[in-house]
Amino acid sequence: MKRIKTLQTRDLAKSIQGGCGECQTSCGVANQPC
Amino acid sequence: MIHQYKLNSYNIVIDVFSGSIHVVDDVAYDVIDMYSHTPREEIISSVMKKYANRDDISIAEIEECINDVDTLIREKKLFTDDIFKDKASGFKGGHDDIKALCLHVAHNCNLNCEYCFASQGHYKGESALMSFEVGKRALDFLVENSGKRRNIEVDFFGGEPLLNWDVVKQLVAYARSIEKEHNKNFRFTLTTNGMLIDDDVIEFSNKEFYNVVLSLDGRKEIHDARRPDYSGNGSYDTIVPKFRKLVDARNNQGYYMRGTFTHGNIDFTEDILHMANLGFTQLSIEPVVSPEGTPYALTKEDLPVLKEQYEILANEMIKREEEGCGFTFYHYMLDLSHGPCIYKRIAGCGSGTEYFAVTPSGDLYPCHQFVGDEGYKMGNVFEGVLNQEIKEKFKACNVYSRKECDDCWARLYCSGGCAANAYHSVGDIGGIYEYGCELFKKRIECAIMVKAAQA
Numbered sequence: 001m002k003r004i005k006t007l008q009t010r011d012l013a014k015s016i017q018g019g020c021g022e023c024q025t026s027c028g029v030a031n032q033p034c
Numbered sequence: 035m036i037h038q039y040k041l042n043s044y045n046i047v048i049d050v051f052s053g054s055i056h057v058v059d060d061v062a063y064d065v066i067d068m069y070s071h072t073p074r075e076e077i078i079s080s081v082m083k084k085y086a087n088r089d090d091i092s093i094a095e096i097e098e099c100i101n102d103v104d105t106l107i108r109e110k111k112l113f114t115d116d117i118f119k120d121k122a123s124g125f126k127g128g129h130d131d132i133k134a135l136c137l138h139v140a141h142n143c144n145l146n147c148e149y150c151f152a153s154q155g156h157y158k159g160e161s162a163l164m165s166f167e168v169g170k171r172a173l174d175f176l177v178e179n180s181g182k183r184r185n186i187e188v189d190f191f192g193g194e195p196l197l198n199w200d201v202v203k204q205l206v207a208y209a210r211s212i213e214k215e216h217n218k219n220f221r222f223t224l225t226t227n228g229m230l231i232d233d234d235v236i237e238f239s240n241k242e243f244y245n246v247v248l249s250l251d252g253r254k255e256i257h258d259a260r261r262p263d264y265s266g267n268g269s270y271d272t273i274v275p276k277f278r279k280l281v282d283a284r285n286n287q288g289y290y291m292r293g294t295f296t297h298g299n300i301d302f303t304e305d306i307l308h309m310a311n312l313g314f315t316q317l318s319i320e321p322v323v324s325p326e327g328t329p330y331a332l333t334k335e336d337l338p339v340l341k342e343q344y345e346i347l348a349n350e351m352i353k354r355e356e357e358g359c360g361f362t363f364y365h366y367m368l369d370l371s372h373g374p375c376i377y378k379r380i381a382g383c384g385s386g387t388e389y390f391a392v393t394p395s396g397d398l399y400p401c402h403q404f405v406g407d408e409g410y411k412m413g414n415v416f417e418g419v420l421n422q423e424i425k426e427k428f429k430a431c432n433v434y435s436r437k438e439c440d441d442c443w444a445r446l447y448c449s450g451g452c453a454a455n456a457y458h459s460v461g462d463i464g465g466i467y468e469y470g471c472e473l474f475k476k477r478i479e480c481a482i483m484v485k486a487a488q489a
Contacts, residue, residue: 001102003062006111007489009370012053012446013110013117018375022185025134025389027401027452033369034378 010034036113037443038066041483042349048482050443051118054111055370057486061091065099070113074100122380122434131181133384135172136391136402139164139202140193145227145269147261149296149322149330155193157406162394163198168415169205172392175415177216189223191391191402196230206242223247225292227261228273231280240284248277251293252305252319260296260330274312286315290364293319296330300339303347310354310361318364321473323455332469341476348480352487366481379433382449386412386428390419400428403454428453431464438466444475 023034035050045063047056058066061081068077078096085091106112141162143155156162173188180186188209190202202224209220224239225247239246250273251257258268281289291314295302302319309317321340324331332340347363354360383389386400393405396415404410413420433439433450451474455467 001105003059003099004102004106005057005489006106007055007057007370007485009053009055010373010375012051012376012379013114015375015377016121019377021131021133021183021388023374023378025187025384027383033372034374 035116035443036066038063039479041345041479042352042487044483044486046479046482046486047112048443049112049114050446051116052111052114053370053373053446054106054114055482055485056106056112057489061085061096062099062102065096065103066112069100069103118376118380119434122432130179130387131183132176132179132388132390133183133185134187134189134389135176136189136191136389137164137169137172137205138192138391138393138402138405139169139190139195139205140197141394142197143192143194143227144197144229144263145194145261146264149260149294149324149328151323151403152193153406157393159406164201164392164394166201166204166208168392168394168396169201170208171396172415173205173209173212173220175418177212177218179418180218184217185219185221187221187223189225191225194227194229195224196226196235199230199235203238206238225249227269228276229263229269231273231276236280236283239280244288246280246284246289247292248273248280248289249293250274250277250291250309250314251295252299252302253308256299256305257293259298260294278313281314290316290318292364293317294322295319296322296324297332297336298330300332300336301343302340303343303350306347306363307350310359315361316364317361321470323458323467323470325458337469337472340473344473344476344480348484351484355488365477366484368478368481368485370485376446379446379449381432383452385453386425386431400424401454403452403458427463435464436466438468442471442475444471444478447478448474 036047037050038047045058045060047058047066064081064084065077068080077100078093081096082093103112141156141159146154176186195202206222213220222243223245224243227249251260254270257270261269263269291309293305295305299305306317306319321332322330348366351360351363351366389401391399391402391405392415398412398414398419399405399410400412410424412424419425431450431453433445436450439445439450451466451470453463455470456465457463459467
């Protein structure tokens with residue numbers, strides 16, 4: 001696309017397929033690696 | 035829902051429910067801004083009029099841009115619907131496993147910081163040290179209640195945990211002795227003011243703690259004014275060489291310098307840069323949360339200054355990265371492609387459900403910021419969680435349970451914010467801390483801009 005650059009992001013809808021709880025506890029929700 | 039903003043010459047569009055982020059030019063920015071409420075012909079005429087003096091903008095160009103927006107909508111990357119709302123309660127209430135404990139191994143401190151949320155370390159109670167027996171029971175409690183989760187976490191906290199260092203080491207040794215048998219992986223962290231760091235602490239920490247938090251407020255005059263010892267002496271000159279030695283010994287990895295800024299240093303970027311100039315590269319500084327009227331409390335008038343500071347910080351980070359002397363800022367460490375799943379984003383920190391604070395006597399609280407508030411005592415490590423009513427209240431807390439968040443674009447980044455901050459601000463864990471929201475949104479805008487600059 002000429003005028004729009006889309007960054008690579010995790011698809012939140014697909015992430016439902018998530019919730020294992022093995023990531024770190026957060027007190028930084030947004031920056032937890034999965 | 036989308037959120038679009040301009041920052042540092044970047045035009046950014048966030049699609050809230052897919053998590054997609056688009057960096058666009060001025061024409062696309064305007065097209066997207068009008069797209070959902072303006073007929074196509076009107077978008078074209080409006081954009082043509084606005085850019086009449088540009089030769090490169092034609093009707094065909096604008097139509098192509100609109101078609102690209104159509105494509106992104108079809109691909110569910112723009113203007114996506116909220117498909118999570120009806121499932122939200124199940125995201126948090128689905129299990130009762132515990133994954134982390136904050137062990138208050140010392141309700142005591144060797145510093146006398148005026149802004150301390152823990153009342154100089156004793157949490158409005160008696161000074162106390164956790165015994166090995168209580169700590170051991172806490173670790174057993176965590177293992178017993180962690181279900182199938184393999185990774186479980188323990189943060190050694192206080193007060194100042196190094197005042198009870200021998201017990202910390204004994205507890206780590208005990209945990210290591212039981213983790214294989216139970217198929218668990220303990221991840222230990224330590225939060226310290228640094229005064230008692232010595233070679234033994236450095237060697238042990240670098241072997242056993244996957245992260246350490248080192249309290250430093252930045253510039254010497256700022257730090258010493260806020261973090262003196264009980265004789266009134268500043269602590270900067272004592273701790274900085276110790277921090278430097280500890281960080282060097284762990285190859286500059288797995289730590290955070292963690293400062294607090296107050297009304298006295300709303301130019302906090304100077305404190306971050308001071309830490310960077312000392313050679314520390316993993317940095318964090320947080321706004322003080324304190325009752326209105328205290329001399330160090332942040333004010334409404336401070337807010338625009340603080341927002342500008344976050345922008346200055348972001349630009350400085352980009353500049354230093356290009357110069358080969360970059361550093362990380364905790365709140366700008368977004369992991370866009372491997373970040374948290376939607377469950378995590380909706381449920382938030384897990385306080386009171388999967389995360390608890392344990393006092394020196396073994397009492398359980400929803401998190402470290404509730405310790406000392408008897409109304410939030412939930413049980414103890416010997417008998418378990420006894421106050422199910424509090425647990426249910428925390429379980430019901432999620433980003434969709436706060437009506438103030440209904441129209442907020444940042445909700446899946448902040449997960450509804452901090453329950454303790456809300457409680458201390460408006461008296462309700464289900465409320466919001468509005469001042470914190472304002473700062474959070476600015477930080478996320480800056481963080482995404484930094485990512486756009488690095489893309």
